[in-house]
Amino acid sequence: MSATGRDAATGAGVRGARFALFGETLLIGVLVLVSLLPLVTLLAALAAGCAQLRAYVDGTGSTRLGAFGVRLRAALPGSWPWSLAAVGAGLLLFFDAAVVRTGQLPVGELVAAVCLLTAVGLGAVLLRAAAGWHPGAAWPALLRAAVRTLRTDPGGTVLLTLALAGLVLVTWQLVPLVVPMTGCVLLAAVAVHHRRAAPAGPD
Numbered sequence: 001m002s003a004t005g006r007d008a009a010t011g012a013g014v015r016g017a018r019f020a021l022f023g024e025t026l027l028i029g030v031l032v033l034v035s036l037l038p039l040v041t042l043l044a045a046l047a048a049g050c051a052q053l054r055a056y057v058d059g060t061g062s063t064r065l066g067a068f069g070v071r072l073r074a075a076l077p078g079s080w081p082w083s084l085a086a087v088g089a090g091l092l093l094f095f096d097a098a099v100v101r102t103g104q105l106p107v108g109e110l111v112a113a114v115c116l117l118t119a120v121g122l123g124a125v126l127l128r129a130a131a132g133w134h135p136g137a138a139w140p141a142l143l144r145a146a147v148r149t150l151r152t153d154p155g156g157t158v159l160l161t162l163a164l165a166g167l168v169l170v171t172w173q174l175v176p177l178v179v180p181m182t183g184c185v186l187l188a189a190v191a192v193h194h195r196r197a198a199p200a201g202p203d
Contacts, residue, residue: 024056024063025183031068032182042083043139044075046130049186050193051075054131057190071135078139086126093119121150124160127185131193149196156192163188 028049035045048071055061096115100108128146129139150157163185171178 025187026180028052029179029183035072039087040080040083043079044072047075047133048072050131050190053187054190074135075133082139120161123164124157127160127189131189153196156196159192
């Protein structure tokens with residue numbers, strides 16, 4: 001095969017791999033959004049989605065549809081109180097933002113800034129905890145570790161913030177895009193987790 005033919009085959013393979021990854025993130029977005037509808041399954045759904053994507057990217061473990069259900073059931077024990085707490089915090093932030101939009105608060109800009117920072121921090125913690133989950137892991141320990149990384153890994157927090165901002169902005173423009181964007185945000189969480197866990201290379 002000529003060099004041109006090999007380059008074309010390599011390019012086609014890369015494009016095919018990227019398209020396959022996009023398809024996987026789209027499927028994971030659907031599965032996660034459906035799974036978190038009961039609300040008490042929020043953390044478990046995020047964890048199962050991250051685990052499914054990690055298995056696909058690393059080539060370890062099954063990525064079949066049934067594997068997602070297995071991972072979801074494995075992540076459920078001990079997660080529901082934290083899921084409800086996260087949902088409650090999210091609703092409180094939404095209520096505060098709605099009050100700020102009325103313009104009746106004398107310190108509305110300050111409250112809005114606090115709500116925004118809190119929402120970003122909450123989202124980053126949930127994504128980091130979900131990305132770090134593995135069968136047998138305890139949710140309190142995962143969440144404590146996720147909170148610590150807000151300070152110890154600011155670069156990863158910035159990346160997750162950008163991913164969450166993209167989710168909000170794109171979904172605000174066109175609501176159905178929440179499906180692929182959810183998968184993309186989970187993929188970003190997996191990438192950030194890999195980035196932090198990977199050993200440092202030689203200088």
